[in-house]
Amino acid sequence: MDPLIKSAKEGDHLAFAMLFKENYPFLVKYLMKITMNPDMAEELAQETMAKCIQKIHLFNGQSKFSTWLISIATNAYIDQCRKQKRENKWKGQEEVYRKLKWHFESRNEEWNDALEALGKLPVDVRVPIVLKHYYGYSYDEIGAWMKISSGTVKSRVHNGILAVRRELKLGEETEGRHTRQRTTK
Amino acid sequence: MKKQKVVILDNEQQNKHDLDAIHKVQEGLSKVDQFPVYTPDLQWFESMVRNEKENSRKKLRKELSLFLIIALFILSGIIVSFYQLPVVFIVIQIITPVFIAYYTISSFSRKVKINE
Numbered sequence: 001m002d003p004l005i006k007s008a009k010e011g012d013h014l015a016f017a018m019l020f021k022e023n024y025p026f027l028v029k030y031l032m033k034i035t036m037n038p039d040m041a042e043e044l045a046q047e048t049m050a051k052c053i054q055k056i057h058l059f060n061g062q063s064k065f066s067t068w069l070i071s072i073a074t075n076a077y078i079d080q081c082r083k084q085k086r087e088n089k090w091k092g093q094e095e096v097y098r099k100l101k102w103h104f105e106s107r108n109e110e111w112n113d114a115l116e117a118l119g120k121l122p123v124d125v126r127v128p129i130v131l132k133h134y135y136g137y138s139y140d141e142i143g144a145w146m147k148i149s150s151g152t153v154k155s156r157v158h159n160g161i162l163a164v165r166r167e168l169k170l171g172e173e174t175e176g177r178h179t180r181q182r183t184t185k
Numbered sequence: 186m187k188k189q190k191v192v193i194l195d196n197e198q199q200n201k202h203d204l205d206a207i208h209k210v211q212e213g214l215s216k217v218d219q220f221p222v223y224t225p226d227l228q229w230f231e232s233m234v235r236n237e238k239e240n241s242r243k244k245l246r247k248e249l250s251l252f253l254i255i256a257l258f259i260l261s262g263i264i265v266s267f268y269q270l271p272v273v274f275i276v277i278q279i280i281t282p283v284f285i286a287y288y289t290i291s292s293f294s295r296k297v298k299i300n301e
Binding site for chain 2: 016025028029032033038046049050053103129133134164168170
């Protein structure tokens, strides 16, 4: 096990601080991708670190520390979404990606339609797509973090990609031809 | 007249479109990675860790004292009823397990209904 993690487990504040500082940009960027909201990403990163301090005794060192952080962050975000839904504060999927789009525009960066398509997906579909196709985690790992079966993760990723394809109008022509049958002389 | 079916979209084509979509998503997400993220200094992280540990210690102390106060309150109530009002004590002894059994069964059946 990493000596920093060992010291953090023994209660060394400085070791904890160094671990967090090292992983902070990675964590915030991951949260930005799933929340599509830079402010919420920073807020959740702090919540994730707080949970990490409380649960450090559960970290067994079998995976990377960053992977462990991602699993805690994923749960924190899903919990927050559920809470917002319960309190009827859910603003709808339409607004999710607006903040990120605004950040892109303010930095004169070109906005990507695929991000918009991703932002329109429900949270429980967007998160596994990011984890699978951007970070390369396995269906089993994602399923364990989200407390669902790996088969469910697989179908959510598959349906999510289909929805992105539809949104980006990829393969629409051929699909249209497939559904219709044409008669020629 | 010759009837001609248009070539059916095969798996390979489907996969190609899926891969295109995945590639576009990856491209978009990699742009997010290029965003500069402000990382606070080491002292900020250290004080955050210290505060968090202090808060969880306070929370534990608060929860433990609340638990002890409630436990003392319940126990003293039971002891008083045992010596002063034995009938009430017997009624409580009967009602408590019945209530626990009813509550457990009803919450279990609610869970089963939700999962169905």
